[in-house]
Structures are given as structure tokens and as C-alpha cells.
Amino acid sequence: MEPAFSDDLLLHLRRNGVIAVLMIDRVEDAVPLARALLAGGVTAIELTLRTPSALDSLRRIHDEVPEMVTGVGTILTPQQANEALEAGASFGVAPGMNPRVVAEARRIGLPFAPGVCTPTDIELAVEAGCKLLKFFPSEPSGGLPYLRTISAPFMHLGVQFIPLGGVGPANAAQYLKEPSVLALGGSWLAPKDLIAKGDWAAITQLAREASEIVKQVRP
Numbered sequence: 001m002e003p004a005f006s007d008d009l010l011l012h013l014r015r016n017g018v019i020a021v022l023m024i025d026r027v028e029d030a031v032p033l034a035r036a037l038l039a040g041g042v043t044a045i046e047l048t049l050r051t052p053s054a055l056d057s058l059r060r061i062h063d064e065v066p067e068m069v070t071g072v073g074t075i076l077t078p079q080q081a082n083e084a085l086e087a088g089a090s091f092g093v094a095p096g097m098n099p100r101v102v103a104e105a106r107r108i109g110l111p112f113a114p115g116v117c118t119p120t121d122i123e124l125a126v127e128a129g130c131k132l133l134k135f136f137p138s139e140p141s142g143g144l145p146y147l148r149t150i151s152a153p154f155m156h157l158g159v160q161f162i163p164l165g166g167v168g169p170a171n172a173a174q175y176l177k178e179p180s181v182l183a184l185g186g187s188w189l190a191p192k193d194l195i196a197k198g199d200w201a202a203i204t205q206l207a208r209e210a211s212e213i214v215k216q217v218r219p
């Protein structure tokens with residue numbers, strides 16, 4: 001099976017520019033949250049498996065908000081790669097580079113971006129056939145200057161990155177201008193307190209602001 005991201009999916013993620021990282025506690029919040037982000041122009045999300053309701057949330061979004069491109073994050077085991085695919089995930093990501101998870105994603109055909117933060121991580125990911133990599137944790141590791149330095153020896157292989165961790169409206173434009181950055185991700189688009197309050201209008205506004213930044217950098 002083809003483990004890689006299709007050209008269509010890569011194009012979608014590049015155009016969208018930002019991936020909203022979601023931690024959903026109540027499954028009833030999933031659909032209104034996805035609709036709120038979509039209304040603000042954010043059409044890609046990563047549902048993290050940090051909460052037990054993540055997969056049920058994915059099923060609901062898949063059924064009721066099919067326009068949303070939905071990935072699953074925090075895939076730490078081969079079993080979770082299977083569960084994500086069965087629940088309808090379009091792609092998977094992880095905080096780290098686990099060769100067993102990458103191999104399983106490849107076996108079952110789940111497009112998968114492992115997390116990398118050192119040249120060794122990148123070597124292992126490239127050897128395992130991955131070309132789209134999550135750079136995590138981006139800002140605490142040294143941000144763009146660090147990413148440029150560690151990615152330089154691999155750029156001729158066509159590697160691209162999704163930086164996450166400390167990325168937000170203040171530095172999004174710089175990240176998006178970087179040729180090796182396909183898209184960026186972050187949890188700032190769906191703060192826990194706004195989800196708890198059901199303040200979907202505020203989330204739409206955050207999404208709109210992010211979409212504006214993307215449009216300015218990638219018209």
C-alpha cells in the first residue's frame with residue numbers, strides 16, 4: 001500500500017497553510033468545533049489521541065463535516081494507526097519517530113508524518129520512506145534557524161516539514177515563508193476555554209485571522 005501523502009493532500013495542506021491541533025474532551029463539541037474552524041477558512045485539523053473521545057470525534061466530523069480534512073495526532077502505537085484509519089483519518093502524525101508505527105502506517109496505507117527534532121530522527125524517517133515530517137517541538141528546539149540547519153543535508157531528497165510547538169499568530173508568517181515548510185500546526189486555534197464555553201464565534205475569528213496570515217504569505 002502507498003504510505004505517502006498524495007499530491008492532492010499535500011496541495012490541500014499547502015493551500016490551507018495551517019492545521020488546527022484539537023484536544024476534544026466532549027464528543028458533542030467535535031462537529032460545532034469543526035464547523036467553526038471551517039467557517040473561518042481552516043480546512044485541516046489534527047485530532048490528538050490525548051483524549052479518549054478523539055476517535056468518536058473523528059467519526060462524527062468525518063460523517064457530518066466531510067469537507068474538513070481530518071488527521072489524527074499522537075499516534076504512538078501500530079494499533080492506534082489502525083484505529084485512526086478505521087475511524088476515517090486522512091493522515092496521521094506523531095510527536096516522535098517510531099519505526100514500528102511508520103511501518104504499520106505504510107502497511108495499511110495511512111499517510112503518516114512522524115515527528116522529528118534531530119538529524120538522526122530525519123535520517124530514520126527518510127530511511128523509512130517518509131518525506132513529510134512533523135517538526136516538533138519547533139520553538140523550544142530553536143525554531144526556524146534550527147530547522148534550517150538540521151534540514152539542509154536532506155532538502156535534496158524533497159523532505160518537507162510541518163512545524164508544531166510554540167507556533168502561533170506572532171511567528172506563523174515567518175514559518176510559512178520558509179520553502180521547506182508545507183504547513184504549520186498549533187493548538188492556538190482551538191483554546192480549551194473557548195471549547196468549554198462553546199464560543200464557536202471566537203474560534204471562527206481565530207481561524208479567520210490565521211487564514212488571513214496564510215493568504216498574505218501565499219496569495
Ligand SMILES: O=C(O)C(=O)C[C@H](O)[C@H](O)COP(=O)(O)O
Nearest residue numbers: 073074094095164165166186187
Ligand atoms: O501530541 C501530539 O501529537 C501533538 O501533536 C503535539 C502538538 O502538535 C503540540 O502540542 C502543539 O503545540 P502547541 O501548538 O504549542 O500547543
